[in-house]
Amino acid sequence: MSAFGVEGSSQGPGRTLFELTEAGEDEFRKLMDAALVSVDMEELGAGIAFMDALPSVHVIEKLREQRRNSAAVRDDLLAMIPTFPGRYEPPHATDLLELWSGVFDNLATWTGGILARLEAGEYRMADAESRGWRPHDEPAPANPD
Secondary structure, eight states, rough: EEEEEEEEEEESEEEEEOOOHHHHHHHHHHHHHHHHOOOHHHHHHHHHHTTTGOOOOHHHHHHHHHHHHHHHHHHOOOOHGGSOOOTTTOOOOHHHHHHHHHHHHHHHHHHHHHHHHHHOOOOOOOHHHHHTOOOSSSSSOOOOO
C-alpha cells in the first residue's frame, strides 16, 4: 500500500488515504485465490467476504475448485473407515470419520448453492458493469421498442 493523500475532518485529525500498489494487488489476488479454494472455514469465509473485488468468472472457477476439494476430503475420510477399528470400539473412529466427512459434504453442498447464485448473477462483482448487472430486486429496464 502507499499513501496518496489526506482526507480532512471537522471532528479531529484527518485520515491518511491509501491505495494498493501493484505488488499489493498481486498479493491480494494470491491470498484470495488461496482462500476461495480452501476447505478451512475461516480462510474460505475471508474469501467470500471479499469475493466481490474479483470478476465473477474467476470466483466461480475458484469456488468450483473449492467444491471439488471439499468432496475429495469427504471421500478420503470415508475411504479411511475400513482401516480403523469397528464402530463400537474406542476411539469410535468410524463415528468420527462419518462426522468429519459430513462436515465436508455439507461444505460442498453449500458451495454449490453460492455457485448457483453467482452463476445467476445475484452478486455485484468487480466486473458488474461489463455484465450489465443490476440489483437483484431492481426490475429490468422497460423495452423501448
